[in-house]
Amino acid sequence: MKKELAKLQIQKALSNDKLPDSEQWIYLLNNPFDDITNVLIDKYLEVYKLGKEFRNERQTLLINNISSYLSISNKNIVVYALYTRISEKFEPIIALIDTLKLFSPKHIQYLIKSDKINEVICCLGISKSFYTQDDLSDMDEVINLLDNLPNKGKIETVKGLLSKAKEKYICPNGHSNDLEDIFCSNYECQKNIKGLTQTQLNSIDLYKEKVAKLSKLLTKNLYK
Numbered sequence: 279m280k281k282e283l284a285k286l287q288i289q290k291a292l293s294n295d296k297l298p299d300s301e302q303w304i305y306l307l308n309n310p311f312d313d314i315t316n317v318l319i320d321k322y323l324e325v326y327k328l329g330k331e332f333r334n335e336r337q338t339l340l341i342n343n344i345s346s347y348l349s350i351s352n353k354n355i356v357v358y359a360l361y362t363r364i365s366e367k368f369e370p371i372i373a374l375i376d377t378l379k380l381f382s383p384k385h386i387q388y389l390i391k392s393d394k395i396n397e398v399i400c401c402l403g404i405s406k407s408f409y410t411q412d413d414l415s416d417m418d419e420v421i422n423l424l425d426n427l428p429n430k431g432k433i434e435t436v437k438g439l440l441s442k443a444k445e446k447y448i449c450p451n452g453h454s455n456d457l458e459d460i461f462c463s464n465y466e467c468q469k470n471i472k473g474l475t476q477t478q479l480n481s482i483d484l485y486k487e488k489v490a491k492l493s494k495l496l497t498k499n500l501y502k
């Protein structure tokens with residue numbers, strides 16, 4: 279009964295934009311409940327934007343406690359809440375997913391299909407506390423999707439007034455390059471025809487290595 283009351287008080291306060299105090303956090307860290315997961319994450323994103331020196335006590339408590347709280351909350355709800363917020367507020371969300379080791383190849387597939395490639399690349403390096411055979415096939419599917427990204431740039435024949443027609447590589451941002459350029463020569467851009475930079479390709483390679491190692495490990499354990 280007392281517990282229910284504490285829960286209701288926290289919920290009511292949150293709906294009035296009032297964050298939990300230290301006593302309420304002690305309660306929450308022992309009794310997480312799913313109804314407030316989304317609200318807490320949204321509040322966290324708001325507070326995160328404020329500089330450290332501008333946060334009041336309750337806001338600082340939220341920043342300090344959120345990852346512990348999410349780590350004991352319902353994992354499916356947390357994973358869904360974080361991955362669906364990835365592009366809204368990119369950096370703090372990735373930081374949370376990373377701290378909580380919530381690598382989710384299923385959600386990453388969805389991000390690829392939603393054309394959120396920068397977000398995808400940031401997620402590839404995240405780990406998971408343990409991997410199953412299902413994870414492995416989902417991770418393989420991520421590779422498959424990455425290997426078959428559609429072209430965003432194009433090869434185009436450009437004819438100058440006095441010069442002969444020449445083939446050009448037009449990058450996804452519309453910069454015109456020599457045909458031999460795999461990556462756009464614009465320093466700020468550097469994208470290949472798929473919209474990826476060399477650094478991003480390197481991250482994908484690292485991910486592929488990780489999947490290959492994991493596959494060996496899992497098969498070994500399977501036939502032991």
Ligand SMILES: [Zn+2]
Nearest residue numbers: 449453462467
């Ligand atoms: Zn470019």
